[in-house]
Amino acid sequence: MLSLPIALLIGALAAGLRLLATRRSVADRARLAESSLLERYVRLPAEAVPFVRLGLLAAGVVAIALATGSGGAEARRLDETGAETILLLDASNSMLAVDVEPSRLQVQRELAARLATRMEGRIGVVYFAGRAYVLSPLTTDVSAIEMLAEGVRPAAVGLGGSSLASGLTQSIDLLAGGEEGGRKSIVVFSDGEETAGPSFGEAIGRARDAGVVIHAVGIGTAAGGQIPLTREASLDPTMAARRRGGASVLQGPDGNPVVTRLDERSLTQMTSATGGRYVRGSDGIAAIERELARGTRDPVTSTEDAAVAALLLLAFVSLWGEGFLLPRG
Template structure:
């Protein structure tokens, strides 16, 4: 099994396209300055030793070195020791967790998001023979952890979940359900369920159709609606609360009716999560009704670091960048 031990650092990969944009902009500005300075052909003849191709090569080397350094910081690892590998009877569950900014509201202690993470962790503690996967979503959705029976890794990935993982705000439940459907194994003899945790606010639409499509494939959809109908303000990183351009306080409220409709379409169960909720007990009872099938569980206890080759290649690229001059060789 391959994984990144610090996947949060992979967001630094956004620096690469940003640096490319900045570099191209600087090249454009340089050309404009040269045109104002004089005739481009004459200016080029006055500096025959300057190589534009070498500038490009040096930039590419720097970008490749940056890419490798980011991957090294994220700590790529490969499972080296299998703790267990045997066929068991269980189900497959994909947990889709809403991480939009509204999930930071504190009408559920300590917050909607932290309460959701605690709930998922409690569910994992009750799983033994099953497989689990993690998907996070807001205005977009992506797989945080492919379906696995390695609960230790699942809890580790769960700890790293926060709203900064997705820049697109909103609550696209339809996209989350579609990605969840595509994240199961092809085993048709195993009971499958999607557990979607959300406050249901700002839904982009299409969620009910996706829930119906999931059920047609033998996948039940359970919805955990977290929050209160009264609503709560959204805390900001600086300690203030989110307000509109007019200075009015923004309140986020649980869209319980929409959550119930999606659960009904997916032939699952809707559970309201609040400070007094026993949602994990209800879910455990409902999941126990699903058909158990034979699944191959592989759990790794040890992981080997895989940064050595990347580090060597990064050093070679950086040395090449330093040694390669922008001036042409005389010969």
């Protein structure tokens, strides 16, 4: 946080430079002609105008210095607990199902992006389908995390299937490279289906031994839905045999449409084993937000944001008035 005395010093420096420029302008006019002659042919500004412009410039510079020195949302994330959280996002084709509106994938995007803006500490992002990828290491760059959360899609991974074990393993490895002693958490967004890779039992054991708490957000319904083959679907070549006859939905080996259902059993198993919370969709997501913010300072959305906005507005009005409203001379 930039202190007020330093901001005032910056404003005084800007005002001093403007004062030197004003004096030079006056000296140039004096060399050009006598003041009585200039007043006959040139409309000079009132004597007070240069000082008003000087004050507006100083106010604008001080406001900008205070606003930019406030640190913003990223600085407020660095809380004393050293919290580190991985958003584990499901990029399997089953997330294209529309048993929840507008689709599982869109619900996941919105919830993950919302959670990213409300959490404290550093955040990482991992996508998983048939395998897992680290999309972002632990960072305080909220904008980047939001962008990755909103951009998740099956085509980004390219290997069909759904391996929760792979995603959890990548997430735990990422947290292992973080700071020691802080709160470490994983938030899984998924329909809970496992169709590829080994069971996640070993990964759960690793998380428990490392003190990593796993929360889960189940997306989908027990009744389930079919998987539309949209342009966001995985481009994995192994899926080609299941796109029979230009079908619009994914088909199984028997030629019938695949129906994907929410598997809450797997999600509750990983959360209960590590002391985390399980919620379904947007129901109860606030509980996970509170859990991740426990023991930290104010959330990102605080009155400090309003103060920064007010300072920037003051800076704009002051500098606009100094540059365009008052006459120059």
